[in-house]
Amino acid sequence: MKKLIELITRRGGETPLSESAAPQEMPEGGLPTEPASGAAKETAPKLPPEPPLFFMLSHLDDDGPVRLDGVKLGVCEVMGLEIDEPKLGAFAGALNALDFPAQLLIRQHPPRLERMREKLQEAQPGNLPPQTKAAAESLGRLLTDLETRDGILDRRFYAVCEFARIDDLRGLLSRAGLSVHALQGRQLRMFFVSAALGGSPAEFDEDAPVEVAIGRRDMRIGGTLVRSLHLGKWPRSLAPGFLQGLMAAGAPMDLSVHVGPIPAEQAARTLEWQKVRFESAQSLSLKRGRTMSPEAEIALEDITRLRDEVQRGRERLFHASLSVTLHAKDEASLKEMTQRAKAHFGATLGKLDNLAFRQREGLLSTLPLALNAVAEWRSLDTSSIARLFPFSPPDLDTRSGTLYGIDMRACSPVVYDPWDGTHLNANIAVLARSGSGKSFATKLGVLRGLTRGITAYVIDPEGEYADMARAAGGRVLSPGVPGEGMNPFVIERGDSEEMLQRIGSLRRLIEVMVGESLGAERRASLDHALAGYYARPRERTGFRDFYSYLQEDEAGDPGLARLLRPFATGSLRHLLSDEGDDLLGNEALVTVFDLRLLEPELRPAAAMVCTETVWAAAAQDPKPRLLVVDEVWSIMQHPEGAAFMVSMAKRARKHRLGLQFITQDVQDLLSEDSSRTITGHSGRALLQNAAFKLLLQQDAAAISTVGDAFDLPQDLQRWLLSCPRGDGLLLSKGNRFPVRIEATPEETAVIEWTPGRH
Ligand SMILES: Nc1ncnc2c1ncn2[C@@H]1O[C@H](COP(=O)(O)OP(=O)(O)OP(=O)(O)O)[C@@H](O)[C@H]1O
Ligand SMILES: [Mg+2]
The missing domain is CATH 1.10.150 (DNA polymerase; domain 1)
Incomplete structure (x- = not known):
């Protein structure tokens, strides 16, 4: 039993060494003091070497791991992209230019949200009323729950190669349109330790000893049971995103594809040779009066085509090898995951091998060591490898800010901070039919914002938000009532x-x-x-x-x-005043402008008065603020109101204001029918100035307009018609994330608080 972290950082790191960990004093194949239990039932556990030997790692330099054989590696994280034909082509282009071996590594593990929980805790204002505080704490519990919830995984892509070539690799991948960043220092260290021990990158307890035991068909590393498998028989054809189905099965795993380019001449020779072999078999069959089997004919066609492509330089051949390491809490789930993984490949006539007695080789192949310890290869062409790689689904987990929902496709939490400066602006448009949960989602956003200190203003034509604001200790102003006028x-x-x-x-x-x-x-x-x-x-x-x-x-x-x-x-005369309410003087965490008492035809003007007043406050004291404008359509129907909102949306960023527009009149907002009003155009301009768009359930009458405006494929359009309340699509940075908006009971209590009921 050794302290892994101490060992793997012993040369590069600052951690002082304990004596027994010094490499020269370590007996080859040293024994752990406590053999692990339960890992291998069939045979007595084979006692593994000491951790550094076991993981084939000499040490971690600041900018890359160094293997036990002295080879230094570079590691970069590659941001996942949604797969589509142009991107596939670009990725294939990058592979075509690859002239050194590389490892593509995909890791998916339960998310580690403790850092975020801590940050939320730190940001929590001290004076929250008890009910709001309870809601804030319940969010902490929801995050803990997400860490262990079945199927919720944090998926990351990495590329590894020899250190000398890492810049070339980064260049190739970025030219293919991927965003790449090199891992260094603390990040690298967290990454490597998590790869060795399982789990998402996070701070590990550096003093915790690590136990390793190897069985015939599985291993135990620390508290988890792992099993490595190797793709022994490849499927005959690979559909785009072939591995995606496997990843989506929801098991924690590390999946590694090693590729090594075969020089063009050698590739052409090999293919020519195979072609000749098939052709002679064919002529032999013909001589004997038999026809060639359909499989052989297809294979001959494939080889001829590939040879032509390789000779023209459009395709290349690679040695490729695929290994996967599954992680589980117990034997039953490991068994189930193994079956699922095997079934995925079995469906396309591929076969995963168990790697009996070769578990460690399998594990090493899925560590970021650019080392195919299984040492089995198969030749693949460029496009097959490109298609294999599961660039996707992208997720929206920037690990800062707060939880906005759960991404049902990437199976990951949707976590971001609209004000962190990485987005075009902090504006969000919410478009959905009546009763689909627009107000609920908005209130939840307001609540989660205010529990981390983000001030919110809500322009509320229907008086829907007042109760919630009171429950959260905010204030409610009614412009138009004597003494509550605004001064914009x-x-x-x-x-x-x-x-x-x-x-x-x-x-x-x-x-x-x-x-x-x-x-x-x-x-x-x-x-x-x-x-x-x-x-x-x-x-x-x-x-x-x-x-x-x-x-x-x-x-x-x-x-x-x-x-x-x-x-x-x-x-x-009570709408506008000279003093007005000094919004900043006693700024509450949430302020609702309740316009219900005003005549409906006055509400658009009143909403603009409030917007302008909030803008004036933001200009005086810029800091992250949210301004919700519900029923924005009522303002947009006036040409001047529309111009006002569009200009506000464009400028909001300047004073760190995030505008949230809500409307159920999607049709009117987006319509390009010039006979209706002129607002269709401004509606689109308004949307263009929102970095985030949330589409919840849609009306059948509006779906084609929505589909056109956001370029949604048919299946997503259909889904938006029938998805349950609280589900929807979040559009951001060119991606679409299917999200589920989930509140805790404590949060729901604040959101749906009504004075009578409580
Ligand atoms: N994500 C959710 N989780 C749980 N309940 C929800 C969720 N979204 C909505 N609801 C329930 O649905 C009801 C209606 O939602 P909400 O009032 O937010 O709809 P809306 O889209 O704002 O409707 P309207 O257009 O009429 O204003 C809420 O009172 C709430 O109980
Ligand atoms: Mg509503």
């Missing part, structure tokens, strides 16, 4: 660019308020009046102040003041 007229005068933008926004806001199109001339004089107003060196800004400026402005258009009178002195 506050402008930071220093920044002239910002000032121009804001004047434009205010002008659009006023146009929607007065409810009629002003015409070019009046619009220009309103712009002029606003510019004149802000040009005056006065501290006080607010609607009523602006109104009196209009009244006093003799050179200006007297019609303007008349139009605005209802908002200054009439029935609508």
Whole structure:
């Protein structure tokens, strides 16, 4: 029993050595002090060598592992891509240019979410009300549950080769459109230890001893049972993404494909020789009056075609070898996984070998050592290897931020932080039919955000969010009620660019308020009046102040003041005020603008007033904030409102505001039918300015519009019609992630809190 980490870092690392771990004092094939139990029933466990020998690793340099034979390796992580024909072609192109041996390694293991749990814990504001705190803690438990939930796996792709060629390998893969980054230092160390011990890369307890025992057909490494298998008989043909079906079976595994290019001349010679062999067999059969078997004919055709392709340089031949190591908690699940893996290959006439008495060779082949210890090869052409590789499904697990859902295809948690600067913006559009869970998903996002300190504002035309905000200790404002008016007229005068933008926004806001199109001339004089107003060196800004400026402005258009009178002195005077509520002064974690009390035709203007006020607050004190605009369609139906929202979406990023637009009128938002309204165009512009789009269940009437707008294949369109509530597609960075939005009971209690019920 040895401390693995100490051993594998003994030369490169800083960890001091315990004496017994020193390599020179280690007896060859040294014995573990405690033989492991249960690993091998049929025969007595064969006692393995000490860990460094066992794992064939000399030590870890900062930039790569060094094998026991002294060969230094480079490792890079390759981001998975969705498989499609152009990408396959690009990947095949990269392989064609590969002129040194390389190992492609895919590792999928239960996710390690403890770092994220810790970060969420650290970010949690101290003053959460008990119910919200309980919800935050329940999220921690949900994450723990996901770590052990069947089928939830974190899948990572790596490429390994000799250190001297790692830059070439990176270059080839990045030219093929993959994103590649080299593993170094702590990352490399976590990666290697996790590869040796099983599990996703994470900090391991460096003092924990590791026990290794080898059986005939399995091994025990630490607490897990592992079994290595080797693809002895390859399927005759490989469909694109051939390995994907295996990976999707949901078993924790390390799968390794070793490839070594065969020089073109040698490849052509081999193929020519095989062709001649088949042809002579054919003529022999003919002489004897027999016809050739159909299989032999197909094989001859294949070889002839391949020889031509190789001679033209379009294909190359490789030595290839595939091994897989399965990890399980107990024998029953190991057996079940083995059967599933074998069945996957069996279905295409391939066969996985058990590697009896060669388990360690199998394991070594799936470690990032660029070493095919099984030493069995088969010749494959470029396109077969390209098709084999399961680039996909991509996942959206950036390991920072919070949980947004569960990716049902990649079987991984959907974890990201819209404000981490890696996204185009933090905007998200939610489009779905009524009752599909739009508000639920949004409230969950607000709740999970506020438990990590992200301030949220919600513009709520139907009064759906007020209860939740109260439960979470937030506040509810009702613009239009005396004393709760807003003051969007506050402008930071220093920044002239910002000032121009804001004047434009205010002008659009006023146009929607007065409810009629002003015409070019009046619009220009309103712009002029606003510019004149802000040009005056006065501290006080607010609607009523602006109104009196209009009244006093003799050179200006007297019609303007008349139009605005209802908002200054009439029935609508409580919507806008001069002081307004100082949003920043006592900024709550969540603020809901409840517009239910307003006349429906006033709500769009009120929503814009609130949006503009939040924008003003964000401009004064930029930090991650979420602004939810529910029923965005009501604003978009006014051309000026649409222009206002689109411009807001474009600028939001500047002050770290994430806009979340929600609508069920997908048809109207996206319609290109010019006879309807002009908003179809702005609707699309709005969507283009959202880095994330969430499509939940759709209406049959709208699905083809949605399918067109987001370029969704037929099967996904059908799925969106019938998926259960809370399921949907998240679109981001050119990928589509089928997500399930799952809340804990404690979170649901906050989301669905109603004063009467609790
Ligand atoms: N992910 C989910 N998990 C559990 N329950 C959900 C989920 N999504 C929605 N629900 C349930 O469905 C109900 C309706 O959802 P919600 O109010 O969010 O729909 P909506 O799309 O906002 O509808 P509308 O268009 O009418 O506003 C919720 O009250 C909630 O109980
Ligand atoms: Mg709703």
